[in-house]
Amino acid sequence: MPELPEVEVIRRGLAPHVVGRRVTGVHFSTKKLRLPVERGRMRRTLPGAGIAGVGRRGKYLLLETDTGAVLVVHLGMSGRLGLFAATAPVATHDHFRLSLDDGMEIRFNDPRRFGCLQLAADREQCDALFAELGPEPLEEEFSGIYLAARAAGRSQPVKSFLMDSRTVVGIGNIYASEILHAACIRPETAIGTVTAAGWRRLAEESKKVLTEAIRQGGTTISDYVNASGEPGYFQNVLQVYGRGGEPCHRCGSRIERTVMAGRATYFCRRCQR
DNA sequence: ATATGAGCCTGTATGC
């Protein structure tokens, strides 16, 4: 479900309600997630800790405590993170609940269980988890120059390259199609052939598309909701994703749908070269 | 090294 904008919207929604609160308990489902959940360690570490901040790295959400420990949450395809009254009924697929001292709970719900929960003892362990990750797309270091340098001498399709978290974090299947359309570049273009101007447009449009998606509260196709349970609005302004057969808003040609590396891919043959 | 496909799971929509 969530790409960078959705995780960022959840982060911003959660932070004002949980920073400064103290953890009073943790509860788990018995189901396994994509990675093993260290329930014992979390039970020993989290209760009593204060929440010092809510961070984000790519699609990972970070619950930072005043003991230095960081709870790292990834939502996978279908994960949700929300704030609920502790008295609210527990839902199917609620895999983790973090009880707070004001009677609220942060709940992680994930039907497909592609998400994961990890506990880093300190900042160093946390950074180690992210050692392979590329730059944040909204940071200055993410630029056309950077992309061109990373792509030099390689022949991967540009869509796969953009979706590779080692290239840049946070860009998933929806935003990859949207960014490529905004930059007028075909998804299958070999990265070795993209021009300097093309890379500059890709970096710029990545920033624009992701920023606007955050402003719109993310993209809700079927089930994404923010920390308060509300949908986003960016789906209403998607230019290509999910619009196969419909006219391009820019040139009127039919948007095409193909499959690349097993993922639905949308583009306009006329606008994107 | 690099590129694709399978696999991890459940839920929903579609067609027969």
Place this chain on the structure above:
DNA sequence: TGCATACAGGCTCATA
């Protein structure tokens, strides 16, 4: 109504 199939926002591993 039931059943089979396809597909879904991510990521990792095996295989070519």
